[in-house]
Amino acid sequence: LLDRSESTEDLVDKGLPEWKKLLERSKPSRHDRIRFIDYASEVVEQKPGTETAVYTGSRKLTRTNLAIQNILALTRENRPARILAFTDGYSTEPLAEAASKLSRQGIPMDYRLVREETSDDFRVARLHLPVRTQVSEPFVLDVTVRGFTDTEVPLVIKRNGQTLSETKVKIINGTGRAEFTDRITRTGSYEYSAEIQPEKDAHPGNNRIERWLEVVGGPRVLLVTKYTNDPLAAALRDQDYDVQVVSEPGSLRVGQLAGARTVVFNNVPAFEVPSTFQDALNFYVREQGGGFMMVGGKQSFGSGGYFQSAIDNLLPVSMELKNEHRKLSVAMAVVMDRSGSMAATAGGGKTKMDLANTGAARAVELLGIMDQVCVFAVDSEPYRIVPLIEIKDKKNAIIGKIRRIRSQGGGIFVYTGLKAAWQELKKSNSGTKHIILFSDAADSEEPGKYKELIAEMNKAGCTVSVIGLGTPKDSDAAFLKDIAKRGKGRCFFTTKPAEIPRLFAQETVTIARSAFVTDPVGAKATGKWSEISTNPFAWSSEVDGYNLSYAREDATTSLVTTDEHLAPLVAHARRGIGRTAAVSFPLGGKYSEKIRAWPQYGDFIQTLTQWLMGDQLPPGIGLRHRLEGTRLTIDLLYDTDEWAQKFAIHPPRIRLLDGDSSGTPYEVAWKRIAPGRFSLTRDLEEGTLIRGAIQTGEYAIPFGPIIVGSSTEWSFDPDRLAELRAVS
Numbered sequence: 001l002l003d004r005s006e007s008t009e010d011l012v013d014k015g016l017p018e019w020k021k022l023l024e025r026s027k028p029s030r031h032d033r034i035r036f037i038d039y040a041s042e043v044v045e046q047k048p049g050t051e052t053a054v055y056t057g058s059r060k061l062t063r064t065n066l067a068i069q070n071i072l073a074l075t076r077e078n079r080p081a082r083i084l085a086f087t088d089g090y091s092t093e094p095l096a097e098a099a100s101k102l103s104r105q106g107i108p109m110d111y112r113l114v115r116e117e118t119s120d121d122f123r124v125a126r127l128h129l130p131v132r133t134q135v136s137e138p139f140v141l142d143v144t145v146r147g148f149t150d151t152e153v154p155l156v157i158k159r160n161g162q163t164l165s166e167t168k169v170k171i172i173n174g175t176g177r178a179e180f181t182d183r184i185t186r187t188g189s190y191e192y193s194a195e196i197q198p199e200k201d202a203h204p205g206n207n208r209i210e211r212w213l214e215v216v217g218g219p220r221v222l223l224v225t226k227y228t229n230d231p232l233a234a235a236l237r238d239q240d241y242d243v244q245v246v247s248e249p250g251s252l253r254v255g256q257l258a259g260a261r262t263v264v265f266n267n268v269p270a271f272e273v274p275s276t277f278q279d280a281l282n283f284y285v286r287e288q289g290g291g292f293m294m295v296g297g298k299q300s301f302g303s304g305g306y307f308q309s310a311i312d313n314l315l316p317v318s319m320e321l322k323n324e325h326r327k328l329s330v331a332m333a334v335v336m337d338r339s340g341s342m343a344a345t346a347g348g349g350k351t352k353m354d355l356a357n358t359g360a361a362r363a364v365e366l367l368g369i370m371d372q373v374c375v376f377a378v379d380s381e382p383y384r385i386v387p388l389i390e391i392k393d394k395k396n397a398i399i400g401k402i403r404r405i406r407s408q409g410g411g412i413f414v415y416t417g418l419k420a421a422w423q424e425l426k427k428s429n430s431g432t433k434h435i436i437l438f439s440d441a442a443d444s445e446e447p448g449k450y451k452e453l454i455a456e457m458n459k460a461g462c463t464v465s466v467i468g469l470g471t472p473k474d475s476d477a478a479f480l481k482d483i484a485k486r487g488k489g490r491c492f493f494t495t496k497p498a499e500i501p502r503l504f505a506q507e508t509v510t511i512a513r514s515a516f517v518t519d520p521v522g523a524k525a526t527g528k529w530s531e532i533s534t535n536p537f538a539w540s541s542e543v544d545g546y547n548l549s550y551a552r553e554d555a556t557t558s559l560v561t562t563d564e565h566l567a568p569l570v571a572h573a574r575r576g577i578g579r580t581a582a583v584s585f586p587l588g589g590k591y592s593e594k595i596r597a598w599p600q601y602g603d604f605i606q607t608l609t610q611w612l613m614g615d616q617l618p619p620g621i622g623l624r625h626r627l628e629g630t631r632l633t634i635d636l637l638y639d640t641d642e643w644a645q646k647f648a649i650h651p652p653r654i655r656l657l658d659g660d661s662s663g664t665p666y667e668v669a670w671k672r673i674a675p676g677r678f679s680l681t682r683d684l685e686e687g688t689l690i691r692g693a694i695q696t697g698e699y700a701i702p703f704g705p706i707i708v709g710s711s712t713e714w715s716f717d718p719d720r721l722a723e724l725r726a727v728s
Contacts, residue, residue: 158193225266360504
């Protein structure tokens with residue numbers, strides 16, 4: 001067995017030629033066979049003359065347990081076998097399974113330590129804190145630091161990225177410890193990190209550890225709102241709900257979903273909510289049994305840019321308007337980056353330019369026959385691909401021209417592109433004029449007199465939004481954000497080219513195919529509120545305004561408008577084992593005066609929130625998990641008298657999702673190892689964030705996020721070395 005992980009570096013390569021000679025010479029007979037098997041994150045047998053002669057797998061982990069088990073699968077009962085491992089001894093996973101199988105099959109294992117001793121490596125060996133604590137309850141963070149030299153090392157403790165403490169840890173006989181006490185007065189999930197900052201260090205990759213803590217209280221609602229003193233918060237707190245208000249949507253993190261029973265978006269635009277958080281809501285609702293509600297307003301539903309977002313299919317209403325319900329035509333200009341960087345591949349045989357073309361084509365598809373559009377491709381000059389034209393029956397011809405755009409050289413001259421688009425839009429008599437600028441956030445050149453140009457656009461009622469390929473920290477991101485801010489539009493950033501078509505669609509619908517009705521409208525009950533509550537309910541006879549949408553086929557509508565649309569005002573649906581609701585009228589701010597004066601306002605909010613939270617989990621069941629290196633162990637513990645019969649009808653399932661947001665959930669198998677206990681172990685990739693849920697019938701026990709350390713390979717846990725000795 002040849003350890004090819006990063007921590008052994010090239011030491012195996014240096015010694016291997018000599019080891020092979022010695023082993024070949026010492027074979028007892030010519031019938032004996034030696035196999036050389038490389039391993040790190042993967043296990044590959046060396047076969048001379050093939051591509052396996054050189055190890056090309058991931059070197060991020062040392063999966064000694066997996067490697068031993070692979071070898072055991074190759075052995076034959078009628079031939080003796082023996083294993084010799086060349087390794088630094090620091091496996092990133094426990095060896096218990098391999099030890100048991102070696103013993104059962106009677107196969108001895110020897111090892112030779114291969115390592116380059118260093119005298120200047122320091123690492124954070126452990127950050128211990130409780131998984132869960134109560135509001136205002138003090139708890140201790142225990143940090144263990146190891147090093148080869150006795151000295152003092154700077155240590156920084158952070159909570160959610162904010163520094164809590166900066167101190168020094170004294171290392172004596174290779175080990176130093178520091179303890180900190182913290183207390184949090186609000187429920188939620190908090191990320192703690194411990195990081196050392198030695199002056200000289202051989203392996204900086206093992207200097208930091210992160211862990212999550214959940215602070216629990218009563219049933220928690222995560223309320224995302226732009227309103228100051230949101231009346232929803234007061235209404236929920238009156239019923240002893242623990243309400244966590246997030247007034248800066250951009251600060252939302254996936255970990256904040258832990259422990260929350262329901263999430264409410266109250267008139268918050270999509271472009272301000274991180275895409276990772278929007279993606280994460282799908283698993284939170286469908287698999288973890290959480291509730292989600294969107295509340296109406298000018299920055300909500302389609303008007304807020306949620307059409308074709310990750311949240312779209314969760315809602316019980318459809319946000320795409322029918323042509324006959326649109327009041328005004330739109331004139332839209334699309335300014336597209338076709339610089340050299342757009343020729344880069346984006347996977348699936350597509351270039352970034354191909355995906356940008358698809359996005360622009362999707363924008364045109366969503367425009368109506370009375371709308372106008374023009375398209376410019378820009379590098380150092382603007383190229384008019386489509387002049388300003390009324391769409392009518394020319395939609396396919398316009399899309400065909402867009403799809404033929406190809407990347408050229410140089411960067412994108414932003415001012416030149418915007419100016420050309422504005423000169424074209426000036427020709428339109430449309431009441432709504434809008435420009436979508438698509439540009440590389442790290443290669444947007446020539447600001448020119450963009451401030452004066454956008455001011456001129458604003459006076460004529462033209463707005464500008466930006467889709468930036470890159471991150472908000474890229475060199476030209478601030479410039480692009482300023483364009484959107486001055487243009488009274490939205491600014492999106494993505495590092496995933498595959499997201500570009502969705503962002504184009506989202507922005508187009510926000511401008512052209514969404515509607516917030518600002519006139520008061522009558523409201524009529526459908527009699528279906530009884531699915532939420534059996535208590536009689538006196539509805540408001542009128543709302544101040546609403547987001548026009550359509551109920552989906554699987555939705556239940558409790559309240560509709562009395563205008564020609566008969567549009568849903570209150571709708572709900574089940575998604576997976578979770579629940580969602582859409583309240584299409586505002587519950588705060590402008591256009592909510594009549595509703596806030598409604599005597600049943602508080603009862604309505606509290607009753608709907610209670611339904612979204614689902615049924616209370618019966619007692620007698622609990623979950624615990626532990627992480628050893630990259631191996632996750634989850635135990636489901638239950639009272640057999642209470643739960644055995646329930647499990648006979650609905651056996652417990654476990655659903656997992658790797659990563660902080662999007663992805664496909666998957667199911668893994670349990671083992672019932674004793675009465676009242678199911679268990680599973682799973683080996684994870686380094687740096688993985690994992691969320692999950694135990695499901696039985698309509699109940700779910702959510703857990704996570706759990707983070708697998710990003711420096712597991714460099715943790716050098718002495719327990720692993722002791723375990724290797726014990727196995728041998």
